[in-house]
Amino acid sequence: MNMKLPNTDIENILSSVEPEEATRLQEVWDVMGGPEPTSGDPSISESEEVARLQEALNASGVPERRSQKGRRPLARDRRTRGRRMGLITGGVVVLLLMAIGVGWGWWQQPITHTAALGNMAVVQLPDGSEVELNSGSTLQYRRHFGAIRQVELTGEAFFDVSHDARPFVVQTFNANVTVLGTRFNVRSWPSASVPETMVTLASGKVSLAAREGRQAAVELAPGDTRRVTQGVIDAVPAGVASVADATAWRRGGFVFKDEPLGDILGEMSRRFAIEISCELGINSQRRFTYAFDRVEDVETMLHDISLALGLQYRATATGYVLMDDAKHSGAVSI
Numbered sequence: 001m002n003m004k005l006p007n008t009d010i011e012n013i014l015s016s017v018e019p020e021e022a023t024r025l026q027e028v029w030d031v032m033g034g035p036e037p038t039s040g041d042p043s044i045s046e047s048e049e050v051a052r053l054q055e056a057l058n059a060s061g062v063p064e065r066r067s068q069k070g071r072r073p074l075a076r077d078r079r080t081r082g083r084r085m086g087l088i089t090g091g092v093v094v095l096l097l098m099a100i101g102v103g104w105g106w107w108q109q110p111i112t113h114t115a116a117l118g119n120m121a122v123v124q125l126p127d128g129s130e131v132e133l134n135s136g137s138t139l140q141y142r143r144h145f146g147a148i149r150q151v152e153l154t155g156e157a158f159f160d161v162s163h164d165a166r167p168f169v170v171q172t173f174n175a176n177v178t179v180l181g182t183r184f185n186v187r188s189w190p191s192a193s194v195p196e197t198m199v200t201l202a203s204g205k206v207s208l209a210a211r212e213g214r215q216a217a218v219e220l221a222p223g224d225t226r227r228v229t230q231g232v233i234d235a236v237p238a239g240v241a242s243v244a245d246a247t248a249w250r251r252g253g254f255v256f257k258d259e260p261l262g263d264i265l266g267e268m269s270r271r272f273a274i275e276i277s278c279e280l281g282i283n284s285q286r287r288f289t290y291a292f293d294r295v296e297d298v299e300t301m302l303h304d305i306s307l308a309l310g311l312q313y314r315a316t317a318t319g320y321v322l323m324d325d326a327k328h329s330g331a332v333s334i
Contacts, residue, residue, distance in 0.1 A: 114138045115155075118273030120250075125151070128162040134249050136270035156187040158247055161204075171211075172197045175228040178207045178217075185246045193260045193285060196229040198236070200246035208233060245291075253293045254301065261286045261309070265322070272298040274319035281324055282311065 115121035115133035123131040126145050133139055137155025149168040161168045163181030170177040172188035175197040182204020188197040199208050201220040209217035213231025220226055225241035227234050240257050248255040254271075256264050262284030265276045276298070278284050288309065295301055302313045302320055312323045 110140050110142055112138060112140045116273070117270055125149070127164055127166075127168075129168065130160045132158045132250060134270070135273070153186055153188060155189060156185070156249065158185045158250055159183065172228075174211050174231070175199075176209045176211060178209070179204065182206055184220075185243070187246070189263075189266070192266070193262050194229060196227050198225060198227040198241070198246075200225040200241060200243055202243045202247070248291075248293070251294060253291075254295055255291045257289045257291070258287045259289070260284060261288050261305075264288060264290060264305070268298060268301060269319070274298065275316070276302075276320050277322070279321055279323045282322055 113121060113123045113133065115135050115137050117136050119135060121133040123133060123139055125131065125141065126143070127149055129149070131139055131151070134156035137153070137157055139151055139153055139157060141151040145166065147166060149164065149166050150171060151169070152171045154173070159168075159170065159179075160183050161179050161181050165180075168179045168181075170179075170186055172186065173190045174195065175188070177184070177186060177197075177199055183202040184204070184206055185200045185202065186197065189195070199206065199220065201222050201224050203222050206220050207217045208220060208226050208228065210228045210231045210233055215231065215233055218226055218233045223243060225236040225246065227236055245255040245257065249271075254264075254267070256267075261282075262278065265278065265284070269276045286309070288305070290301070290305065290308075292301065292304070298320070302322075305311070306313050306322065313320050314323065
């Protein structure tokens with residue numbers, strides 16, 4: 001029958017070995033709750049019991065301590081652990097800062113919406129305002145509006161701005177339109193034959209300012225149209241521009257009054273997502289007035305324009321080209 005060694009015997013055993021070894025054996029004894037000898041024979045010598053305790057130590061998984069001679073000082077252990085923890089903590093901080101930097105860069109990155117050629121797009125802004133983009137137009141703004149709600153427009157768009165104490169600013173290549181809550185149309189193509197920004201107010205009140213030049217900002221009333229050209233703000237007569245004419249594109253129509261032929265063809269190219277050009281020798285600056293409430297296909301417009309201007313048109317691999325009727329009589333029928 002097995003029996004546990006008395007504590008006094010264990011003390012005698014531990015006192016007979018080296019201090020480091022005694023400490024290890026004591027840990028085994030404490031972990032195991034007092035190991036029993038393999039044999040029940042009380043005559044087992046102390047050296048044999050030490051050997052058995054050593055076997056129990058090896059089986060217990062308690063790590064062996066280094067001898068006093070090869071043992072690393074405790075202070076050095078702590079310094080090493082401290083350096084390791086410092087490196088780990090520093091690495092975590094670096095990763096955290098990198099994550100913050102990436103997140104901040106993403107937050108600062110503006111949002112861009114572009115209406116594809118041949119299509120229109122509706123954009124909901126962070127403040128609840130709504131913007132309709134004409135074909136080929138681009139709108140850009142920050143993910144979160146601050147004290148000023150600012151957007152940048154290239155092309156044409158109709159704005160329905162929600163009421164807010166913060167000013168709403170539409171910035172084009174040459175003008176700033178400032179409002180609080182209103183509905184208006186902005187057309188601004190830097191690539192037009194005469195680069196300009198044209199603003200037509202449907203309701204509410206807006207302030208129009210040139211980004212260059214010293215002219216004071218001009219306030220528009222409902223129904224007014226103003227244009228900014230080369231830093232100068234001009235009034236457009238009501239007979240030339242109206243809210244219905246300026247917003248005809250929203251209904252699928254085309255309304256051009258005394259506009260260069262090249263600009264009209266550019267709008268047609270964007271609307272129908274094809275290339276429409278003039279043959280060399282045709283004056284693209286020739287002004288033309290065209291109004292059609294709703295156009296379903298491009299050839300209807302090309303037929304009307306060619307008939308009115310004495311031109312012809314033909315299909316190409318990418319779209320259409322207008323030609324001089326006198327030079328190509330009989331080449332293409334309109």
